[in-house]
Amino acid sequence: MRIACPFCGPRGSEEYTYLGDATVRRPEGDAPSEAWFAYVYLRDNPAGRHRELWYHGAGCRSWLVVERDMRSHDILSVAPARDMALARGRAA
Amino acid sequence: MLAEKYSIVSVVAQALRGQRGWKPVWREPEPRAEYDVVIVGGGGHGLATAWYLASQHGITSVAVLEKGYLGSGNVGRNTTIVRSNYLLPGNIPFYEHSLKLWEGLERDINYNAMVSQRGVLNLFHSDAQRDAYARRGNAMRLHGVDAELLDRDAVRRLYPFFDYDNARFPIQGGLLQPRGGTVRHDAVAWGYARAADRRGVDLIQNCEVTGIRVEGGRAVGVETGRGVIRARKIGLACAGNSSRVAAMAGLRLPIESHVLQAFVSEGIKPLVDGVVTFGAGHFYMSQSDKGGLVFGGDIDGYNSYAQRGNLPVVEDVCEGGMALMPGIGRLRLLRQWGGLMDMSMDGSPIIDRTPVEGLYLNAGWCYGGFKATPASGWCFAHLIARDAPHPVATAFRLDRFxxxxxxxxxxxxxxPNLH
Known part of the structure; x- marks a missing residue:
C-alpha cells in the first residue's frame, strides 16, 4: 500500500503511522460523559470508504487525512489534516 | 438422517468397504420460517454456541447462518494456538475454562480435532521482561493455571537452535505453559458443525444476513439472501464483521476491524516441538503435523475488511523469525494469508446482551479468538439460554467501556492497533 503524501509524493505505508478514524470529534470539556464515551470508544468501522489519520513520521512529519476503501485498500484521497481542520474551523 | 458416530468400529468397517461408505457429515437444510435461536456466523464461535445450546441447554430449534461456507473465516485463518497464559482477573478464568474444554473436546463432540498440548513458551530477553513474566506466571498459578518460569539453560535444552547470544535480544529464559499447544483449526469448525447437526441444529450456508428486524425495541428476526427468518433470540458471532452486522440493529460498537496475517513455510522434518513466542518483537511459531512452520506476528495496524495484508508486516514478521532462529532464513515461505480481527478498544472480548432486547453479542476477539472458541460458545450459549452471563464471562460486558x-x-x- 502506497500513500501519496501531498508534500513528499507516493511513499510506502511503512513510512507512516496509523492513528484511526478521522471523523470523530473531540467534545467540549464540559460535555456529558456519554459524549466522551462515544468519542473515545465508539467507531463506525465501515466496510467501505473510511477517512483516517496517518502520520508521515519517516517523511515530512505531517498528519494526513487519508480516505481509503477498507475492502480494497484503494487510496481515494490524501490531504493535510491541518488544512482540513482549518477549513472546518472557518465553516463552524 | 444422522451422521454416524465415529469409533474404531466405524473406521474398521469403512476400511473393509474401501472407504466408500462415508456419508456427508451434516445436512444441508432449507431455512425454516422461525427458530428459537438464530446464530449469525458459522465460524468456530457460532458453531460452538449452537452445539452448547443443544447439548447443555436442550435448545435444538437453532439455525446457524453463514454467509459463505462453514469455517470460511477466522477459524481457518489463525495459527491454531491454544493457551490460557493471561494476567488479568477477568481473562484468566475464562481462558482457563476454554483450555479445560479443549482438553475434553474430542470426546465431547466425537471428532478428532488433533488437540496437541505441546506447550507454549513465551521467551524473555531482559531482566524487566523476566519480572513481567514472573508476575504473569504467578497470577496464572494463583488461578490454578499451570506455569513454569524457565531459565536460559532450560530453554536451551528444549530449543538448542535459537540465537541465545543475539547482541540486541539475548534469550534470558521463558514462561512455559505446558498445557498450551495447538489444535487443528478446520477440524474444530467441522467437529462442532457435525455435533450440532446431529442434535438437530440447522446449518445454513451461503446465507448472508442483510438486515436485522427490530420491532418495538426487540429483535424478532433477520433478513437474509434466502428470505426472512424469525427468531425469539438472535446471537451475533461474526467477529471481523461485528460492527457491520450490529449496525443493522442500529448499534455502534467499540471495535475496529483490522487485518492479521499468518504464514506457513515449506515442510521440513520435525524440529520445533512446541509453540514459541519471541519476546523482543512480535513473532510466534509452531510446526504443523505436515511439517510446515506456522507463524505470525502483529496486525497490519490499519482498519481493513480486505482479508489480505501488506508487505511491511511480512518483512517485520520475517525479521522477528530471523532474530529468534537464524536457520529459518533457509526456508521458503509457502503460503501467506490474512484474516479480519475485531479489535476492541481494550483488547478483550465482549459476550453480552445488547440494548436491543433479544439480540446478543459475541465480538471483539482481537487476535485471541481461536483459543477462546469452546469457552466463547459455552458462555454465549449460557447467556442466550438463561439471559444471565456465565460466571467466567461476567467481565466481558458491552458497557464496560x-x-x-x-x-x-x-x-x-x-x-485498537496497539493491542
Missing part, C-alpha cells in the same frame, strides 16, 4: 471497567492486558489504552 462506558463505566471504566476495562480489561486491558497490554495497558495500551483505547487504540
Amino acid at each position: 462506558a463505566t471504566g471497567h476495562l480489561i486491558d492486558e497490554k495497558g495500551a489504552g483505547a487504540q
Whole structure:
C-alpha cells in the first residue's frame, strides 16, 4: 500500500503511522460523559470508504487525512489534516 | 438422517468397504420460517454456541447462518494456538475454562480435532521482561493455571537452535505453559458443525444476513439472501464483521476491524516441538503435523475488511523469525494469508446482551479468538439460554467501556492497533 503524501509524493505505508478514524470529534470539556464515551470508544468501522489519520513520521512529519476503501485498500484521497481542520474551523 | 458416530468400529468397517461408505457429515437444510435461536456466523464461535445450546441447554430449534461456507473465516485463518497464559482477573478464568474444554473436546463432540498440548513458551530477553513474566506466571498459578518460569539453560535444552547470544535480544529464559499447544483449526469448525447437526441444529450456508428486524425495541428476526427468518433470540458471532452486522440493529460498537496475517513455510522434518513466542518483537511459531512452520506476528495496524495484508508486516514478521532462529532464513515461505480481527478498544472480548432486547453479542476477539472458541460458545450459549452471563464471562460486558471497567492486558489504552 502506497500513500501519496501531498508534500513528499507516493511513499510506502511503512513510512507512516496509523492513528484511526478521522471523523470523530473531540467534545467540549464540559460535555456529558456519554459524549466522551462515544468519542473515545465508539467507531463506525465501515466496510467501505473510511477517512483516517496517518502520520508521515519517516517523511515530512505531517498528519494526513487519508480516505481509503477498507475492502480494497484503494487510496481515494490524501490531504493535510491541518488544512482540513482549518477549513472546518472557518465553516463552524 | 444422522451422521454416524465415529469409533474404531466405524473406521474398521469403512476400511473393509474401501472407504466408500462415508456419508456427508451434516445436512444441508432449507431455512425454516422461525427458530428459537438464530446464530449469525458459522465460524468456530457460532458453531460452538449452537452445539452448547443443544447439548447443555436442550435448545435444538437453532439455525446457524453463514454467509459463505462453514469455517470460511477466522477459524481457518489463525495459527491454531491454544493457551490460557493471561494476567488479568477477568481473562484468566475464562481462558482457563476454554483450555479445560479443549482438553475434553474430542470426546465431547466425537471428532478428532488433533488437540496437541505441546506447550507454549513465551521467551524473555531482559531482566524487566523476566519480572513481567514472573508476575504473569504467578497470577496464572494463583488461578490454578499451570506455569513454569524457565531459565536460559532450560530453554536451551528444549530449543538448542535459537540465537541465545543475539547482541540486541539475548534469550534470558521463558514462561512455559505446558498445557498450551495447538489444535487443528478446520477440524474444530467441522467437529462442532457435525455435533450440532446431529442434535438437530440447522446449518445454513451461503446465507448472508442483510438486515436485522427490530420491532418495538426487540429483535424478532433477520433478513437474509434466502428470505426472512424469525427468531425469539438472535446471537451475533461474526467477529471481523461485528460492527457491520450490529449496525443493522442500529448499534455502534467499540471495535475496529483490522487485518492479521499468518504464514506457513515449506515442510521440513520435525524440529520445533512446541509453540514459541519471541519476546523482543512480535513473532510466534509452531510446526504443523505436515511439517510446515506456522507463524505470525502483529496486525497490519490499519482498519481493513480486505482479508489480505501488506508487505511491511511480512518483512517485520520475517525479521522477528530471523532474530529468534537464524536457520529459518533457509526456508521458503509457502503460503501467506490474512484474516479480519475485531479489535476492541481494550483488547478483550465482549459476550453480552445488547440494548436491543433479544439480540446478543459475541465480538471483539482481537487476535485471541481461536483459543477462546469452546469457552466463547459455552458462555454465549449460557447467556442466550438463561439471559444471565456465565460466571467466567461476567467481565466481558458491552458497557464496560462506558463505566471504566476495562480489561486491558497490554495497558495500551483505547487504540485498537496497539493491542
